[in-house]
Amino acid sequence: MGLLSYVAKRAAFAVVTILIIMTMNFVIFRMMPGNPVAMIADMVRLRPEQVARLYELFGLDKPLWDQYVQYMVQSLRGFYGYSYYSQRPIAEDIMVRLPNTLLLVGTATVLSIVIGMVIGILAAARRGSLVDVTAISFGFLGNSVPVFWLGLILLLVFGVDLKWFPIRGTTSVPAPTDPLALVLDIMWHMTLPTFALVIILFGGYALIMRAAMIDVLTEDYIQLARAKGLDERTVLYKHALRNAMLPMVTVIALAFGFLLSGALLTETVFSWYGLGRYIWDAILKQDYPALQGIFFIISVMVVAANLIADLVYGFLDPRIRQE
Amino acid sequence: MNNPRLILRGKFLLIAATLLLSFLLQPMATAAVSSSIGPLEGPYFKEIRFKIYASSEAEVAGLLSGDVDIMDFFEAEQIPDIQPGLTAGTIETAQSAEQGMWGYSFQCERYPLTLTKFRQAIAHLVDKEKYVREGLQGLGYVIETFIESPGYGPWAATEYVTFEFNPTLAGEILDGIGFVKGSDGKRIDPETGETMRPLTIIARTEHPHRIYAARELAAQMDIVGIPYDLQEVPRSVASPLVFLEQNYDIYTSGWGGGPDVDWLWDIFHSTSPPSQNYQMFKNATVDAALNRLKFGSTYEECLEGAHEAQYLLSEQVPFIPLYAKAYLSPYNARLKNVVDLPWWSGVTNAFTMTFATDKTQKYGSVLNVGWTSDPQQPSPMYEINWWWDSMLNNVIYDSLIQLDPTTFEELPWLAESWTTEPWTPPGGGSGLKLSFNLRDDVTWHDGKPFTAEDVVFTWTYAKEQENPVYISYLKGLQNAETAGTYTAVAYLNTTSFWALHWVGANVPMIPKHIWENIEDSVRYQPIADGNLIGTGPYKFKEYKPGEYVLVEANPKWFLKPADSTLGYTTYTLTQGDTKPFTKKVTVGDDAITNGTYTATVMSAAGATVKTFTGTAAADGTYTVTLDTATINPGTYTVTVEFTAPVTAVGIGSRDDYNLVVEEKPPDYTMYYAGLVVVVVLVAVGYVVMRRRAPGA
Amino acid sequence: MTALLEVRGLKMHYGTVKGDVKAVDDVSFSLEAGESLGIAGESGCGKTSVALALMKLQPGNAKFLGGSITLDGMNVLALDDEKIRREVRWKRISMVPQAAMNALNPVFTVKDQIIEAILTHEDVSEKEAEKRTLELLKRVGIDPSRAGNYPHEFSGGMKQRAMIAMALACNPEIVIADEPTTALDVIVQAQVLKVIKTLQRDLGLSMILISHDLSVVAETCERTVIMYAGSIVENTSTVEMFRHPLHPYSVGLIGAFPKLTGERKRLESITGNPPNLLDPPPGCRFHPRCPHARDVCTRIVPPLLETHENHMVACHMVNRHPEYR
Numbered sequence A: 001m002g003l004l005s006y007v008a009k010r011a012a013f014a015v016v017t018i019l020i021i022m023t024m025n026f027v028i029f030r031m032m033p034g035n036p037v038a039m040i041a042d043m044v045r046l047r048p049e050q051v052a053r054l055y056e057l058f059g060l061d062k063p064l065w066d067q068y069v070q071y072m073v074q075s076l077r078g079f080y081g082y083s084y085y086s087q088r089p090i091a092e093d094i095m096v097r098l099p100n101t102l103l104l105v106g107t108a109t110v111l112s113i114v115i116g117m118v119i120g121i122l123a124a125a126r127r128g129s130l131v132d133v134t135a136i137s138f139g140f141l142g143n144s145v146p147v148f149w150l151g152l153i154l155l156l157v158f159g160v161d162l163k164w165f166p167i168r169g170t171t172s173v174p175a176p177t178d179p180l181a182l183v184l185d186i187m188w189h190m191t192l193p194t195f196a197l198v199i200i201l202f203g204g205y206a207l208i209m210r211a212a213m214i215d216v217l218t219e220d221y222i223q224l225a226r227a228k229g230l231d232e233r234t235v236l237y238k239h240a241l242r243n244a245m246l247p248m249v250t251v252i253a254l255a256f257g258f259l260l261s262g263a264l265l266t267e268t269v270f271s272w273y274g275l276g277r278y279i280w281d282a283i284l285k286q287d288y289p290a291l292q293g294i295f296f297i298i299s300v301m302v303v304a305a306n307l308i309a310d311l312v313y314g315f316l317d318p319r320i321r322q323e
Numbered sequence B: 001m002n003n004p005r006l007i008l009r010g011k012f013l014l015i016a017a018t019l020l021l022s023f024l025l026q027p028m029a030t031a032a033v034s035s036s037i038g039p040l041e042g043p044y045f046k047e048i049r050f051k052i053y054a055s056s057e058a059e060v061a062g063l064l065s066g067d068v069d070i071m072d073f074f075e076a077e078q079i080p081d082i083q084p085g086l087t088a089g090t091i092e093t094a095q096s097a098e099q100g101m102w103g104y105s106f107q108c109e110r111y112p113l114t115l116t117k118f119r120q121a122i123a124h125l126v127d128k129e130k131y132v133r134e135g136l137q138g139l140g141y142v143i144e145t146f147i148e149s150p151g152y153g154p155w156a157a158t159e160y161v162t163f164e165f166n167p168t169l170a171g172e173i174l175d176g177i178g179f180v181k182g183s184d185g186k187r188i189d190p191e192t193g194e195t196m197r198p199l200t201i202i203a204r205t206e207h208p209h210r211i212y213a214a215r216e217l218a219a220q221m222d223i224v225g226i227p228y229d230l231q232e233v234p235r236s237v238a239s240p241l242v243f244l245e246q247n248y249d250i251y252t253s254g255w256g257g258g259p260d261v262d263w264l265w266d267i268f269h270s271t272s273p274p275s276q277n278y279q280m281f282k283n284a285t286v287d288a289a290l291n292r293l294k295f296g297s298t299y300e301e302c303l304e305g306a307h308e309a310q311y312l313l314s315e316q317v318p319f320i321p322l323y324a325k326a327y328l329s330p331y332n333a334r335l336k337n338v339v340d341l342p343w344w345s346g347v348t349n350a351f352t353m354t355f356a357t358d359k360t361q362k363y364g365s366v367l368n369v370g371w372t373s374d375p376q377q378p379s380p381m382y383e384i385n386w387w388w389d390s391m392l393n394n395v396i397y398d399s400l401i402q403l404d405p406t407t408f409e410e411l412p413w414l415a416e417s418w419t420t421e422p423w424t425p426p427g428g429g430s431g432l433k434l435s436f437n438l439r440d441d442v443t444w445h446d447g448k449p450f451t452a453e454d455v456v457f458t459w460t461y462a463k464e465q466e467n468p469v470y471i472s473y474l475k476g477l478q479n480a481e482t483a484g485t486y487t488a489v490a491y492l493n494t495t496s497f498w499a500l501h502w503v504g505a506n507v508p509m510i511p512k513h514i515w516e517n518i519e520d521s522v523r524y525q526p527i528a529d530g531n532l533i534g535t536g537p538y539k540f541k542e543y544k545p546g547e548y549v550l551v552e553a554n555p556k557w558f559l560k561p562a563d564s565t566l567g568y569t570t571y572t573l574t575q576g577d578t579k580p581f582t583k584k585v586t587v588g589d590d591a592i593t594n595g596t597y598t599a600t601v602m603s604a605a606g607a608t609v610k611t612f613t614g615t616a617a618a619d620g621t622y623t624v625t626l627d628t629a630t631i632n633p634g635t636y637t638v639t640v641e642f643t644a645p646v647t648a649v650g651i652g653s654r655d656d657y658n659l660v661v662e663e664k665p666p667d668y669t670m671y672y673a674g675l676v677v678v679v680v681l682v683a684v685g686y687v688v689m690r691r692r693a694p695g696a
Numbered sequence C: 001m002t003a004l005l006e007v008r009g010l011k012m013h014y015g016t017v018k019g020d021v022k023a024v025d026d027v028s029f030s031l032e033a034g035e036s037l038g039i040a041g042e043s044g045c046g047k048t049s050v051a052l053a054l055m056k057l058q059p060g061n062a063k064f065l066g067g068s069i070t071l072d073g074m075n076v077l078a079l080d081d082e083k084i085r086r087e088v089r090w091k092r093i094s095m096v097p098q099a100a101m102n103a104l105n106p107v108f109t110v111k112d113q114i115i116e117a118i119l120t121h122e123d124v125s126e127k128e129a130e131k132r133t134l135e136l137l138k139r140v141g142i143d144p145s146r147a148g149n150y151p152h153e154f155s156g157g158m159k160q161r162a163m164i165a166m167a168l169a170c171n172p173e174i175v176i177a178d179e180p181t182t183a184l185d186v187i188v189q190a191q192v193l194k195v196i197k198t199l200q201r202d203l204g205l206s207m208i209l210i211s212h213d214l215s216v217v218a219e220t221c222e223r224t225v226i227m228y229a230g231s232i233v234e235n236t237s238t239v240e241m242f243r244h245p246l247h248p249y250s251v252g253l254i255g256a257f258p259k260l261t262g263e264r265k266r267l268e269s270i271t272g273n274p275p276n277l278l279d280p281p282p283g284c285r286f287h288p289r290c291p292h293a294r295d296v297c298t299r300i301v302p303p304l305l306e307t308h309e310n311h312m313v314a315c316h317m318v319n320r321h322p323e324y325r
């Protein structure tokens, strides 16, 4: 089977997966209790004609089948309908928040993967040592701390008491105009949320990395690499890591797949203007179209991340490349 | 705006006289409007920053750290969170009873709730004291009637029917109307002779006290043998059942009212839409009383209607008033003159924003308002009164009349005065002619003058567009016209006492030159076009979604204090910078060189911070240099004064400026250098590693 | 004259939660330059442990409790890791590990793995190293065009040959081949053994060949050492060993060994099982299985003594039972 047909098959599978997810996405949200117009009506006590207009706006006046077809067609065109809450197109809502999320969660994910991997490798190399035990306990601790609580503690200590970092937002109020100052301002605002995310995330990567490394380090080719007189660094980072990366690739790919939703609570605690906060708001306000839209995008990203993981796998492992 | 005032004597007398005259002729800042909370003048803040927080926890952290001065919502349960600030004295609180209430609504069209006796029986099952004690942890007040909170003063009924907590009595009443206990302890429906159907109680899960109340009632119903079906559901489930379908029996409802108590009509009048009168309560006697409340032409008549309606409602029990929550509103202790409005989010209201100030800096400080939501579509014409939009609208737009925040009496606002005359509508009947005499010193934020044209336009436009928010106020508007540039007249086919408020106080004025071209006023987003333009104390400045909204003081607002420095020329200097002022003084051909030229820097509180003395050159040029090296960052006023003993009194001039001294910004070259070093190190490291790592 | 490699009284135990595994106990032998030495013994008797100790590649839980390893007058055990790494491993002693099949890293090409060994120890250009690699591969009978393949693209025999090529990459003085042919079928086994033999002779290598398969040792090595339960029980020339084994264990082993060349004999198996090295029997470790065991054997560890010329054996009974000669 050629590489091309392999990729094509995988891609076709991915497309089918996405279509199924979309359908489920539609069905689940239609099955949810309640109805958005009523909620708005409650909030502001609308008159019947206004209620009718809202039904029309959200397409809720049509039969279910029409709604389904419309939903599928529009989703594929990149239109996810209007947010019940902001009443703006969801795609727009998502696009304005996307860069912030990519910046924060991307940075934090990369940092925690790098930190987690280094710690995992060191812990595996010195298995049972103080380094190992400390790193792994901290990893576990970070992994199990509730992020909202951690975020608030960070806010209270570094924001309220020490005043080293800001309490909210992506930029200062008002945002600086000088581009360099703006970049530094954003970095300053990013610090605490990134820190919180890294604390939460690195442990998982460290544990997986450590387990994979310990596995690989017992392999015969590692002993041979040592016998060859390679220094320990080369043994670890070249011979062992490359092999131990194989299980990590899937984990990393999934991390990027869930990038958009990865920082729900962190973004909320730190008032970061990103998609995580958008999802959180949408959940609280039961903004179904918004949730639908974002779930759709996340599914696509996860499926895509899986595809990419497969390709990277092939790059890392010649045995797979061959097939 | 510099205020040069030349003081001249002797041979300059003529000039002096002219100047004096022109000075006097300048429109003086109008005297403040007096109100129950003192003279109203403002604004004092140069800017309001509405900062958006994604969680109320972070917002409270902001309050503690001083990033937030006042906040949108605060629940009494959050008091422990702000305790550090209360202890340290950095946070103060305003406390009042909530102007609104919580209670049980009955769906009065569903048997057996159609029976007044039945509803009264249930009223005997309610131990309000206990609800407040346990359901609200004591943070509330028992309510007996419908317009009760202290804020409503005389509108509260003095006579009403109360139902003591007495389950036995309730049982007797039920027995009396045929709902006797069956063998299983459940009440029998006399119409069918079988166990009565269970009553659906709907309680919304987002408020623990509502759940408490619902369960308390259910427990008592158990005791007296009324079957029930208690549904604890989120708002999304409860709302359609109650507000759209009226498919419930008992609902733990809550409402808040504005200053004009004619809202009682909306809730209980039989012609009010079901989304508002979801009790489906229809009673001709109550309707008559409510009509007097809403359409009575005198205060006394409305008052009587209000009292009578409350009495009747308390007897009819379509709703059992339970309690009002204690409202506690924290604010940064640096503020003074905050205004606490129990019906509008405590201290976080347009009155505070406009009339409060900083204790140490009268003018030019910044007010930080914590928000937990983005605005949705700030516009005076938007169909939905989104809380946060309203907060913006309220400082950007003015109405003709303002209602006093505590007495609810009319205060002159855009209209200096008004007259109410009887008027006979063309089709007959009785009506009102309301004439508003407008201030002549008001301009829109874009500089255009505000005239009676704008007022007439606002009324007719809102009515033609059937604007959902204002249509009920403008329903009676028959005609509107200008009578001169500054008089607007409204003709109404109603004689209601409230009509003055409907057209004068409840409809904010919008500029004709912007809105006359807008076809769909409800959908229009003025913010997107920079068209969020009103006459109010603050001008819209910037909105950064998810981050903040900025509004800045309107230096031309009609209630601006006479000594306001807001809007003077502002020099913004970085600490260490200097700013020279020069002036050349000659009298005729003679250079005056014996004068003194000084620049005095004063703190916002009025204390002299530093005085600089200038030098004179032979040609009469004076130079004084303001040096900020020793001035701490902050906001100041600078007075540059010249005096020379040329005549008996001397000559002189005085210019005032605002001065902002900013902290030296960090030196970014270090960051650049650091960045370069890191990049070089990484590059070198990479090269070295590659060399040392042998093989592929 | 001292030997190239001299192992004296080497004692290495593995610490485990259950106690010490006495895997190498008082092992002594020497290896002359150009000599080929075979170490034979049952599975688990400590052959690999000895081999790894020679390069100080022992697992993390290993403890050296005594003895010395002298390479060309230099005490290997006393060297620090960095020195061993740079000067001993692969440069002077290389090895074909027991699991040569799995010893090639699956994610690098065969060629790159050999080049890596050369570049680690010699200051030559990558080109030069590649040239040498291809020559080496040719020498062990692998088509240089396959050099860029990944290990999984090689057959078992090819991997084994590639490992041998790699072992020779830095022109070591000593090559340790740990079960170089175990996983191969008989024909390939013979081919690989031939390659080893030829190379050893042509290059004048010293070699330690480890196998539980006596025929392999017999065919390849000049000298044979028999290990039992962590100790050497007999050490003599291969010819002597197969003609006149002295230790009852060796006798049993050789009796059980089907000669490749000779006709098949009935297996004279040794009764019982090798001891658990966590708690080996006192005295001679073979005594529970030994048909000639006496009281002394249960108490005193027999020393490895040169009882006959150029023939060392560790048995209390060896001279009392001339029938074994």
Ligand SMILES: Nc1ncnc2c1ncn2[C@@H]1O[C@H](COP(=O)(O)OP(=O)(O)OP(=O)(O)O)[C@@H](O)[C@H]1O
Residues within 6 Å of the ligand: C014, C015, C016, C021, C023, C041, C042, C043, C044, C045, C046, C047, C048, C049, C050, C059, C060, C061, C098, C212, C277
């Ligand atoms: N790391 C270790 N920890 C504990 N015990 C070990 C360890 N490595 C080996 N052993 C034990 O030490 C003994 C000797 O093992 P070694 O690998 O040296 O045997 P071997 O003679 O090479 O066997 P084989 O012919 O099966 O390869 C065995 O009993 C083995 O179980």
Ligand SMILES: [Mg+2]
Residues within 6 Å of the ligand: C047, C048, C049, C098, C178
């Ligand atoms: Mg072995």
